[in-house]
Amino acid sequence: MRVLPYYRGGIPKAMYSFRRLALLLVMTLPALHVLPAQSSSSSSSSASTNQDQAQQPAGQNQGQMSVQARIKARREQRRRQAIHDAYSPKYEAFLGSGYLRYKPGPNAQKLAFYSWDAAMTRYSSDRLGLTLDGRGYYGTAYVGLNSASVTRPAISEYAVMAGPTYRFYMQPKYSISGRMLGGVALSNFSSDTNGFGSVALGMYPDGTTFALSPSIIGEANVAPNLSLRLAGDYYVTGFGSSMQNALGFNWGFVYRFGKK
Numbered sequence: 001m002r003v004l005p006y007y008r009g010g011i012p013k014a015m016y017s018f019r020r021l022a023l024l025l026v027m028t029l030p031a032l033h034v035l036p037a038q039s040s041s042s043s044s045s046s047a048s049t050n051q052d053q054a055q056q057p058a059g060q061n062q063g064q065m066s067v068q069a070r071i072k073a074r075r076e077q078r079r080r081q082a083i084h085d086a087y088s089p090k091y092e093a094f095l096g097s098g099y100l101r102y103k104p105g106p107n108a109q110k111l112a113f114y115s116w117d118a119a120m121t122r123y124s125s126d127r128l129g130l131t132l133d134g135r136g137y138y139g140t141a142y143v144g145l146n147s148a149s150v151t152r153p154a155i156s157e158y159a160v161m162a163g164p165t166y167r168f169y170m171q172p173k174y175s176i177s178g179r180m181l182g183g184v185a186l187s188n189f190s191s192d193t194n195g196f197g198s199v200a201l202g203m204y205p206d207g208t209t210f211a212l213s214p215s216i217i218g219e220a221n222v223a224p225n226l227s228l229r230l231a232g233d234y235y236v237t238g239f240g241s242s243m244q245n246a247l248g249f250n251w252g253f254v255y256r257f258g259k260k
Contacts (some may be wrong), residue, residue, distance in 0.1 A: 035146045035222015082172035084126065085151045086224055089256035092121040092129065100235055103244060104141045104155055104189060105203035113137040113157070123260070127167045133181050134160050135215075135250075141189075143201040151202060153192035158247075159185040159211040173228075177217040185211035204240035212236040225256045 079081035100113040115137045123129035137157040145151060161183030169176040186208050199205050217231040228251070235246045 002006060020113075021145055038058055041082045041170045048049045065071065077159065079172060083170050086172060087123075087126040087167065087170055087175065087256075088260065089225060090123055090225055090258035090260045091256065092123065093255045093257070094119040094121070094229060096252030098135070098233065098248050100233070100248030101141070102135060102137070102157075102235075102244050103141075104139075105198075106240065106242065107202050109142050111141050111155075112185055113139040113246075113248070113251070117252065121165050125201060125260075126170070129165045130162070130164045131165045131181065132160075133183075134158075141201075143203065146196075146201060148194050148196040148201065149193060150193050150196065153198075154188075155187075155192065155198075155203070157187050157189075159183060159213075159237075161211055166216075170220070174218065174220045177214045177219070179213075179217055179231075181211075181213040181215070183211050185209055185239075187237075187239055204242075204244075208237060209238040219254060227250075227254045227256075229254050 041101050057063040069080075074107045095118070096117050098115040098117050100115060101110050102113045103110045107151075110246055115135050117133065119131055119133040121129040121131040135158070137159075139155060141155050142152055143150065148212050161181035163179065163181040165177055165179040167177045187204060187206050189203045190206050213233060213235050215233050217229060219227040219229045221227045230251045231249060233248045233250055235248060236243045237246075
């Protein structure tokens, strides 16, 4: 029988080698457990850093957009306040003049009417108001040769009208409005005919009839309560049992005052 060799006090050499290997494994296992944890922690930290770096520009962009939105909101608020300051007064007074192409008789030539125009508007809101308008037209009619030796008599016409005015477009510096007026018109066509009368000279008779005047009005503000007005005017009357349709315009100054 073969006898195993002994080493150091009778402990077999193979057993001694086995104990050294076991001791080495015991010392190595904790190190192997720590390494994956460190690797996982490092990977997590790197991923978190990359995510923070990716989110940082998005956060900056969102912040810039938020600042721009606040600036835009403040500008819009200032614009609305300026509009309200300009158009919040309760009353609006207009004084100006105008021009109108008008036919004073069924067979007469059209003449140039020059006018004065005064109006007062009371607003119930920034947009809607009620206007009272008075105007006078003056011109010279050409009636041709006749037995009265009157070829160019001076004639005049007056109108008083009322109706709604609506601002459908408002900005701090200008506005556009629509207006519809209706009322009465008074003609004075025979005062310069040497007693022959207007009908004998081919014009409509003196009298009173209806008057209508739809308008588109543009105003440019030169101060919070003062503006310049230019309005296109369509003027309709009914003298001589017929209809007179005339186009023209007026211009002048508007002064706003009073509080609602």
